[in-house]
Amino acid sequence: MQFAVIVFPGSNCDHDCYHAVKDVLKQPVRFVWHKETSLGDAEVVILPGGFSYGDYLRAGAISRFSPIMRAVTAHAREGRPLLGICNGFQCLTESGLLPGALKRNESLRFVCDDVWLKCETSRTPFTCGIEPEEILKMTIAHGEGNYFCDSETLATLEENDQIVFRYVNAEGDVNPKSNPNGSMENIAGICNLQGNVVGLMPHPERSCDSLLGGEDGLRMFMSVVRKVVSS
Amino acid sequence: MPKALVYVTFKAGVLDPQGEAVRGALSSLGFKGVNDVRVGKFIEIELEDTDDILADLERMCQDLLANPVIEDYRIEMADESANGKRR
Numbered sequence: 001m002q003f004a005v006i007v008f009p010g011s012n013c014d015h016d017c018y019h020a021v022k023d024v025l026k027q028p029v030r031f032v033w034h035k036e037t038s039l040g041d042a043e044v045v046i047l048p049g050g051f052s053y054g055d056y057l058r059a060g061a062i063s064r065f066s067p068i069m070r071a072v073t074a075h076a077r078e079g080r081p082l083l084g085i086c087n088g089f090q091c092l093t094e095s096g097l098l099p100g101a102l103k104r105n106e107s108l109r110f111v112c113d114d115v116w117l118k119c120e121t122s123r124t125p126f127t128c129g130i131e132p133e134e135i136l137k138m139t140i141a142h143g144e145g146n147y148f149c150d151s152e153t154l155a156t157l158e159e160n161d162q163i164v165f166r167y168v169n170a171e172g173d174v175n176p177k178s179n180p181n182g183s184m185e186n187i188a189g190i191c192n193l194q195g196n197v198v199g200l201m202p203h204p205e206r207s208c209d210s211l212l213g214g215e216d217g218l219r220m221f222m223s224v225v226r227k228v229v230s231s
Numbered sequence: 232m233p234k235a236l237v238y239v240t241f242k243a244g245v246l247d248p249q250g251e252a253v254r255g256a257l258s259s260l261g262f263k264g265v266n267d268v269r270v271g272k273f274i275e276i277e278l279e280d281t282d283d284i285l286a287d288l289e290r291m292c293q294d295l296l297a298n299p300v301i302e303d304y305r306i307e308m309a310d311e312s313a314n315g316k317r318r
Contacts, residue, residue: 057272058298065295094298101300106248148245148301182248 001228003029004042006072006088008063013049013085013205020205021046025221034066043228044081044125045072047088049141049203059102059144060090069095081125081224082197086142089189089199098192098199099157100149106182110143114213115180117165117188117202118172124164124195129223135172136165136216138202140180145201147183147190157190165189165200232277234309235288239297240271271302275309 005017014031021029032039039045053062063069076082076097084092092098105111116137119130130136149157157163165188169178179186181201189200204217241247247269254268274296278284288306297304 057295061295061298093300099300101298103245103301104248106246108248108252146248150300182246 001027001044001225002040002042003027003044003046004032004039005029005046005048006034006068007031007048008034008050008052008066008091010052010054011048011050011087013087013203016203017046017048017085017205020208020218020221024208024218025225027225032068034063034068037067037071039068039071039075042075044083044224045075046205047072047082047084047091048205049086049088052087052091055087055144058090058094060087060092060094063087063091064095073097076192076197079194079196081228083126083220083224084197084199085203085205086140086145086201089201090144092197092199097197098190099153099162100147100190102144102201103146103148103182104144105142105146105180110141111145111180112139112141113180114138115140115188115202116168116170116172116178118168118174119165120163121161121191121195123161124191124198125224125227126198126220127164127223128227130219133172135168135170136207136219137214138204138207138217139213140202142181142201145181145183147181147187147201149184154184157187160193162191162193162195163187163189164191164198165202233280233284235276235278235284236307236309237274237276237288237292237296238271238305238307239274239292239302240269240304241301242303245301 166186204220207214207217249270250268257265292304
C-alpha cells in the first residue's frame with residue numbers, strides 16, 4: 001500500500017514519518033515535494049510536522065497554497081485517508097479541510113513531552129484498530145497546539161463524533177491538569193465529517209519503536225493499513 | 232502608490248494568552264488600571280491603484296492575512312496627501 005509524505009520547505013518530521021512507514025510498518029512510501037502536482041498512486045497521504053514556510057503569518061497558513069495541496073484536497077474529497085500531524089494538522093485547519101484553528105499554547109511555551117491520549121472514536125481509518133476509551137501514550141512538541149473553535153462548531157464536532165483524541169492523565173481523566181496547551185475540551189485530534197481526514201498535534205510517528213519510548217503511535221499506522229486492505 | 236494598513240487581532244471572546252502576559256507585565260511595572268491587552272499583527276501593503284482596491288484588500292484578509300475562525304481585521308488606507316505628495 002503506497003504512502004506519500006508531503007514535504008514543504010521547513011517540514012522537519014518528514015523523515016520520521018518515512019521511517020515509521022518504511023522501516024517499522026514495512027509499507028512502500030515516498031516523499032512528495034510540495035511543488036509537485038500529483039500524488040501518483042498514493043493511497044494514504046501524510047502531512048508531516050515541522051515549520052512549513054517558517055510558520056510565517058500563522059502556522060500552516062502559507063503551505064496551503066503549495067501546488068501539491070490541490071491534489072491533497074482532491075484526495076481528501078474522494079474520501080481517502082489523509083493524516084495531518086502537528087504542523088500538518090495546522091495546515092489542514094488553515095486550508096479548511098478540518099474545522100477550527102490552532103492558537104499559541106496557553107502557557108506561551110513550546111511544550112515537548114509525553115502525553116496520554118484517550119481515543120474517542122474508532123470510525124476513522126487511523127483509529128479503526130483502537131478501541132474507544134483506550135489510552136495511548138504519544139509525544140507532543142509544539143508551540144501552537146491550542147485547539148479552538150466557536151461553540152457551534154464544537155457542538156457539531158461532539159454530535160458528529162469528530163473528536164478523535166483528548167489529552168488525559170494516565171487514568172484516563174479529562175481535566176485541566178492533563179491539558180498541555182489549553183485546547184478546548186482537551187482536544188488533541190479531530191476528523192472531518194466523513195472521518196477520512198484526521199489531524200492531531202501529538203506525533204504518532206515518533207511513538208513507533210519501544211527504543212524511542214513507546215509503540216502506541218504505530219497503532220494508527222496499522223489501523224490505516226488494515227482499513228485500506230479490507231476496503 | 233497607495234498603501235494599505237491592515238490590523239489583525241484576536242476576535243473578542245478569543246483568549247489572547249500573549250496579551251494576557253503583556254498585561255501582567257505592565258501591572259508588575261506598576262501601571263495600574265490596565266484592564267485588557269490584545270496583541271495583534273500590523274501589515275503594510277503597497278499596491279497599484281485600481282477600482283477594486285478595497286474589495287481586493289478585503290479578499291486578501293479573508294483568504295490569507297487573517298484567519299476568520301479566530302481573528303478580526305481592520306483595513307485603513309494610509310494618508311496619501313501627507314506632505315502634499317503621494318508616498
